[in-house]
Amino acid sequence: MLYSLETHQLTHRFSAQETVLDNISLQVPQGAIYGFLGPNGAGKTTTLRLVLGLLRKQQGSISILGQSFTAHRVALLRQVGSLIESPSVYSHLSAMENLQVLQKLYQCPAKRLPEVLELVGLTAATHKKAGRFSLGMKQRLGIAIALLNNPSLLILDEPTNGLDPNGIIEMRELVRNLNREQGLTVIISSHLLAEVEKLATHTGIIHKGRLLFQGTLDTLLQQRHNGAAVMIDTNDTLRTLELLKDQDLPAHTENGKVYLSGITKGQMGALNRQLLQRGITVYEICRQPNNLENIFMHLIND
Secondary structure: OOEEEEEEEEEEEEEOOEEEEEEEOOEEEOOOEEEEEOOOOOOHHHHHHHHOOOOOOOEEEEEEOOEEOOOOHHHHHOOEEEEEOOOOOOOOOEHHHHHHHHHHHHOOOOOHHHHHHHHOOOHHHOOOEHHHOOHHHHHHHHHHHHOOOOOOEEEEEOOOOOOOHHHHHHHHHHHHHHHHHHOOEEEEEEOOHHHHHHHOOEEEEEEOOEEEEEEEHHHHHHHOOOOOOEEEEEOOHHHHHHHHHHOOOOEEEEOOEEEEOOOOHHHHHHHHHHHHHOOOOEEEEEEOOOOHHHHHHHHHHO
C-alpha cells in the first residue's frame, strides 16, 4: 500500500517532565480522508506541526509521499497544502488580492487563482474584502491558499472550529469533493466525532500523546461491535449489579441505569430471564448504538 504520510515512533517533549507525543506511528494511505481524532490537548496539532516542519523533530522519522522528510524537506513541502488553526488573510484585501500576494511565493501561474476560488466555492466573492467574510468563508479562503501549489496532500487542523451547522456541512462537502474529484489525500484533525464519522475513510485516535487506534473506520466500528455497551434499565439497580457480579460481568451505573460490555445477544436474553426470575422488573435491555462517539469514549477511558 502507498502512503501519503508515515511517521515512525514520533516522540516530542516540551520539557523533561512533559511528553506531548509518545511513539506516534501514523500511516495515511494515498487517496484517504484520514480523520485524526482526539480531545483538545491530545497532541493532534503538535503532530501536524512536526509533519509540516513547524516544530523541530526530536525523535522518530517522517516520510511524505514515500520520501524522507529530513532529506527532501523543501521539495516535499511543495507537494503539501495545509491550514493549521485560523487562516492568515489580509482583511483589507479581496479574496483574489489575497491569493495574488502569495502567487509569487507559491510560484503558480495566474490562471490557478480563479481555479482554487472555484474549487472552494468562492467565485462569487472573488472581489469581496476578506474582512466582510463569514468565518466559514475565511476558512474556505484559507483552503484556497493551501491549494495554490496544487498539492497531493492536504492537511487541515480543526477546520470546522467555530462554524455554524451550515458552515460545517459546507466544509464537509468541500473536503469530500477535493478528495473525490481532485484526488487529494486529506488529513483532517478534529474533536467533532460525529462529523468525522460522516466523512473519513480512515482514522487515528490519539489521547494524552498516545495513538490508541489506527485503521479504516469500518474496521474500528466492526471490531468494537461485540464490545458495544449494553444498557439495562430495571426497578432495582443494586440487585441487578449483584446478579452481574455473581457472573463475573463488570458493569457500572449511570443515571440509574446499568451498563456492561462484551456480551452476546444470547447472553442478553439469558440475563433478561434471570432478572425476571428474581422478581426484578426489566423496563429495557438493549445494545447501545455502535457509533464513533461511544467507541471513542470507550477507548480513552480504558
